[in-house]
Amino acid sequence: MTTRTGSSPAPDPTPAPAAERRSWLRDHSELGVCVLLLALGVLVLTDALTMDVDITQRGPVGPRTVPIVVGMGLLVIAALLAVDVLRGGRGEAEGGEDIDLSEPADWRTVLLLSGIFLGAAVLIEPVGFPVAGALLFWGAAFALGSRRSDRDPLIAAVLSLITYIVFDKLLGVPLPGGPLMGVL
Amino acid sequence: MNALNSLMDGFGTALTPLNLLWAALGVLLGTAIGVLPGIGPAMAVALLLPVTYGLDPVAAFIMFAGIYYGAMFGGSTTSILLNTPGESAAVVAAMEGNPMAKSGRGAQALAAAAIGHFAGGMIGTILLVALAPTVADLAVDIGAPDYFAIMVLAFIAVTSVLGSSRIRGLASLLIGLTIGLVGLDQMTGQQRLTFGSLQLADGVDVVIVAVGLFAIGEALWVAAHLRRAAAEPIPVGLPWLGRADVKRTWKSWLRGPFIGFPFGAIPAGGAEIPTFLSYVTEKRLSKNKDEWGKGAIEGVAGPESAASASAAGTLVSMLTLGLPTTAVAAVMLAAFQQYGIQPGPLLFEREPELVWGLIASLFVGMVLLLALNLPLAPVWAKLLRIPRPYLYAGIMFFAAVGAYAVGGEVVDLVILLIIGLVGFGMRRYGLPILPAVIGVILGPNAEQQLRRALQISDGSVTGLVNTPFAVTVYAVIVLLLAWPLLKRLVIRGRPRADA
Numbered sequence: 001m002t003t004r005t006g007s008s009p010a011p012d013p014t015p016a017p018a019a020e021r022r023s024w025l026r027d028h029s030e031l032g033v034c035v036l037l038l039a040l041g042v043l044v045l046t047d048a049l050t051m052d053v054d055i056t057q058r059g060p061v062g063p064r065t066v067p068i069v070v071g072m073g074l075l076v077i078a079a080l081l082a083v084d085v086l087r088g089g090r091g092e093a094e095g096g097e098d099i100d101l102s103e104p105a106d107w108r109t110v111l112l113l114s115g116i117f118l119g120a121a122v123l124i125e126p127v128g129f130p131v132a133g134a135l136l137f138w139g140a141a142f143a144l145g146s147r148r149s150d151r152d153p154l155i156a157a158v159l160s161l162i163t164y165i166v167f168d169k170l171l172g173v174p175l176p177g178g179p180l181m182g183v184l
Numbered sequence: 185m186n187a188l189n190s191l192m193d194g195f196g197t198a199l200t201p202l203n204l205l206w207a208a209l210g211v212l213l214g215t216a217i218g219v220l221p222g223i224g225p226a227m228a229v230a231l232l233l234p235v236t237y238g239l240d241p242v243a244a245f246i247m248f249a250g251i252y253y254g255a256m257f258g259g260s261t262t263s264i265l266l267n268t269p270g271e272s273a274a275v276v277a278a279m280e281g282n283p284m285a286k287s288g289r290g291a292q293a294l295a296a297a298a299i300g301h302f303a304g305g306m307i308g309t310i311l312l313v314a315l316a317p318t319v320a321d322l323a324v325d326i327g328a329p330d331y332f333a334i335m336v337l338a339f340i341a342v343t344s345v346l347g348s349s350r351i352r353g354l355a356s357l358l359i360g361l362t363i364g365l366v367g368l369d370q371m372t373g374q375q376r377l378t379f380g381s382l383q384l385a386d387g388v389d390v391v392i393v394a395v396g397l398f399a400i401g402e403a404l405w406v407a408a409h410l411r412r413a414a415a416e417p418i419p420v421g422l423p424w425l426g427r428a429d430v431k432r433t434w435k436s437w438l439r440g441p442f443i444g445f446p447f448g449a450i451p452a453g454g455a456e457i458p459t460f461l462s463y464v465t466e467k468r469l470s471k472n473k474d475e476w477g478k479g480a481i482e483g484v485a486g487p488e489s490a491a492s493a494s495a496a497g498t499l500v501s502m503l504t505l506g507l508p509t510t511a512v513a514a515v516m517l518a519a520f521q522q523y524g525i526q527p528g529p530l531l532f533e534r535e536p537e538l539v540w541g542l543i544a545s546l547f548v549g550m551v552l553l554l555a556l557n558l559p560l561a562p563v564w565a566k567l568l569r570i571p572r573p574y575l576y577a578g579i580m581f582f583a584a585v586g587a588y589a590v591g592g593e594v595v596d597l598v599i600l601l602i603i604g605l606v607g608f609g610m611r612r613y614g615l616p617i618l619p620a621v622i623g624v625i626l627g628p629n630a631e632q633q634l635r636r637a638l639q640i641s642d643g644s645v646t647g648l649v650n651t652p653f654a655v656t657v658y659a660v661i662v663l664l665l666a667w668p669l670l671k672r673l674v675i676r677g678r679p680r681a682d683a
Binding site: 030145 | 221222234235237238239349351352354355358359361362365369371372374376377400403404405406407408409410411571572573574575576577578580581582584585588589592594597598601604605608609611612613614615631634635638639643
């Protein structure tokens with residue numbers, strides 16, 4: 001059985017061929033979730049079955065049992081989800097206050113944000129939280145479409161510095177100050 | 185009355201100047217963050233977790249109580265003035281509240297919501313005081329098989345009561361259980377899913393999972409679909425109610441809690457169902473049926489009161505059984521675990537100062553909520569105009585602070601981003617978030633109880649069903665599982681409605 005035959009007997013009438021193709025692609029892409037669940041299941045099962053439990057087994061249920069159940073569950077759910085998707089079932093994308101689902105996903109922004117976040121994570125220890133945090137905020141605001149090159153960095157710097165002082169000095173939650181705080 | 189004495193002691197704890205300050209700060213922070221569009225109570229609590237790391241547990245939970253109630257109230261303000269609720273419990277508030285705001289009665293809608301929250305929270309907390317010690321006493325005797333049964337019930341309830349697809353709910357639960365498996369096995373010290381990494385041997389911190397799924401996942405998801413022109417909030421003045429409005433709404437305020445409280449206490453999705461039930465009830469009982477849909481004030485008052493009371497109900501199961509029934513309770517449970525405190529029947533005996541201080545501060549928080557939020561409503565309304573790039577950049581920023589504060593390790597930030605990407609994918613494909621969080625938090629605990637029960641029975645499966653309590657719980661589970669099948673038999677033949 002292929003996805004094409006699976007989606008064609010769906011009773012709902014499709015308004016336009018372009019929309020039909022896009023929705024077919026969307027059906028198709030959810031199979032990616034099944035593949036990921038399947039891979040996760042295999043991973044969990046492999047880990048459980050290669051576990052060396054002879055010494056550590058205590059009681060009738062060892063450390064393997066639950067991972068095996070979870071792993072099997074993942075495989076079963078991956079299969080069930082695949083069947084559901086092929087039958088035309090579709091996961092409902094989450095709506096929200098600032099979400100406009102009528103336009104296609106903006107992958108550039110998502111990748112950019114992830115990259116900026118990773119960059120800040122790498123920088124936090126060498127340059128300290130105030131600088132890395134400010135870069136994170138400014139970068140994220142830029143990625144999300146803010147182009148006020150005067151206001152954005154100022155807000156980022158103030159927010160980051162205040163957060164650092166409040167957490168590190170007032171609340172007793174240590175954050176790395178970095179060389180900048182060493183100078184001040 | 186023992187409970188009353190303990191409560192008086194609790195007030196002694198809650199009313200110290202410093203703790204009052206924490207409660208007020210919690211209410212203000214919770215409301216401010218709850219008002220911000222796109223941030224629900226669960227994300228608010230998760231993002232504010234690190235603020236409490238440096239505090240002692242009593243102060244931390246007093247602050248949490250304020251954040252919880254504040255965030256719920258903030259969410260309904262957003263619903264009323266923006267009409268695009270991001271959070272399911274606030275959907276009902278928009279149904280009558282937004283038409284009211286549009287027709288220039290926004291001040292009355294906000295007042296009805298604020299007083300509704302106050303009434304619901306008060307009645308709910310009184311019920312909590314009356315019931316929680318009793319439940320805790322009863323629960324002291326329950327053993328491993330009973331706990332395991334309750335947790336299975338929680339798993340089944342979050343996957344099958346909520347959301348439109350059980351398969352997707354189960355997939356989410358299994359993802360959560362898998363994350364919960366990472367680390368050392370609690371009973372034998374066996375490494376599981378660590379791939380030899382030392383960092384993973386400690387397991388993935390629940391706070392990182394919660395912040396990743398709720399905050400980073402949401403920020404990335406919004407980034408992919410950001411509305412070009414943000415919805416315009418309706419300006420509003422100081423909330424107030426006329427005599428006629430009070431006459432119409434006081435019964436609704438009092439009815440709401442009795443719908444909300446029981447639903448909060450059971451794992452049925454928190455405030456979503458009771459707010460809707462309250463809405464339907466108020467509509468049926470209303471004398472002004474023609475106003476419904478165009479801004480009936482009872483439709484704001486009743487559901488808001490029910491929502492607030494359901495939060496109190498949630499605390500009953502969370503404090504007495506260690507069973508989180510909502511996302512917020514799940515995050516709060518994570519916070520308890522952070523302090524090495526295990527909520528459950530023994531909590532009332534072991535940590536009386538903490539529990540009763542927390543409960544007393546709920547009353548205090550409620551009064552503060554009303555006293556602060558009525559005059560501050562116009563300020564909160566201004567928060568709705570925050571430029572969206574700043575809002576979501578701020579969420580990413582504070583998520584990073586929270587994850588880093590957990591252990592001061594960069595690898596936590598990387599794990600946070602990965603879990604955030606998982607949360608993004610889950611939102612894209614309609615996998616609900618709550619089952620995953622419940623899976624991470626309850627999974628390891630459920631496994632322990634299961635193994636303990638089977639150890640006692642020497643491996644015999646009957647050891648799981650040898651108490652009347654466990655049997656009752658399993659009967660409820662079977663009923664929950666069978667219910668949609670029965671319903672499907674009735675409506676079979678109709679064409680399937682796709683999303």
